[in-house]
Amino acid sequence: MHALDMGEIQGQGYIGQALGVADILAVVYKDALNHRADEPEWPRRDRFLLSIGHYAIALYAALAEAGVLDAGELATYGSDDSRLPMSGMASYTPGMEISGGSLGHGLGVATGMALGLRHQGSDAHVYNLLSDGELDEGSTWEAALACAHHGLDNVTAIVDVNALQADGPTSGVLRTEPVTAKWEAFGWHAIRVDGNDIDALVAAFDSLREHRGSPAVLVCDTRIGCGVPMLETREKAHFMRVEEHEWQLAREQLAQRHRTHSGSGRATDQGEGPVR
Numbered sequence: 001m002h003a004l005d006m007g008e009i010q011g012q013g014y015i016g017q018a019l020g021v022a023d024i025l026a027v028v029y030k031d032a033l034n035h036r037a038d039e040p041e042w043p044r045r046d047r048f049l050l051s052i053g054h055y056a057i058a059l060y061a062a063l064a065e066a067g068v069l070d071a072g073e074l075a076t077y078g079s080d081d082s083r084l085p086m087s088g089m090a091s092y093t094p095g096m097e098i099s100g101g102s103l104g105h106g107l108g109v110a111t112g113m114a115l116g117l118r119h120q121g122s123d124a125h126v127y128n129l130l131s132d133g134e135l136d137e138g139s140t141w142e143a144a145l146a147c148a149h150h151g152l153d154n155v156t157a158i159v160d161v162n163a164l165q166a167d168g169p170t171s172g173v174l175r176t177e178p179v180t181a182k183w184e185a186f187g188w189h190a191i192r193v194d195g196n197d198i199d200a201l202v203a204a205f206d207s208l209r210e211h212r213g214s215p216a217v218l219v220c221d222t223r224i225g226c227g228v229p230m231l232e233t234r235e236k237a238h239f240m241r242v243e244e245h246e247w248q249l250a251r252e253q254l255a256q257r258h259r260t261h262s263g264s265g266r267a268t269d270q271g272e273g274p275v276r
């Protein structure tokens, strides 16, 4: 809902991806990540690296819900002098660990960071959220080799498989399936889940917490625009054009979906889900 609000202010944005990974970010920030909202630079914190800089709109929403950012600041998204630029910048935003956007660099940074933390005797964990488009990048697989070679079990990669990238369906641009088998062949412990199923995500992160001996990857199949049928079915979904009158309709559809799921999932146990 925060992402829709920010998108409306700018009149555009990577809304489809933001809705697609909202469930993942909710579980990461509420369930997986060991961090301090009021001390984003806490040395013992788990690191969450967003290599897909254009997904920043989703991370800002999560950081607001996690208490790292004031929700009021989200209204500045994409404006001059805002700490919340449209593509994620580590030097601007509390809680933003790296400047993503040059795709395929996140896992390499995660590998180096994890090696450094291990040398320091830290038990902090490094997470890297990357896209299926980033699986086209050779640097991603170089990092995957190095990470496994060094036995970095303090790394968890999370791959957003929304089956789409800037130039079209991933399967048409460059075939990356079978994704899970490829990671396994590179020496990773791999799990694949429905990335829009909160219970499945919580169970997956719980099981990964116990894993030792190799890096782990959680492959998440997500739906672009998840929760807003009007956007789920839109063509040209990579960078969506949303008309002025559609933002309110999108909010209503998302709220409707949330109500529909009330009572059945743990996400609504406390009256509100992890994502507003």
Ligand SMILES: [Mg+2]
Binding pocket: 131, 132, 133, 160, 161, 162, 163, 164, 165
């Ligand atoms: Mg993609």
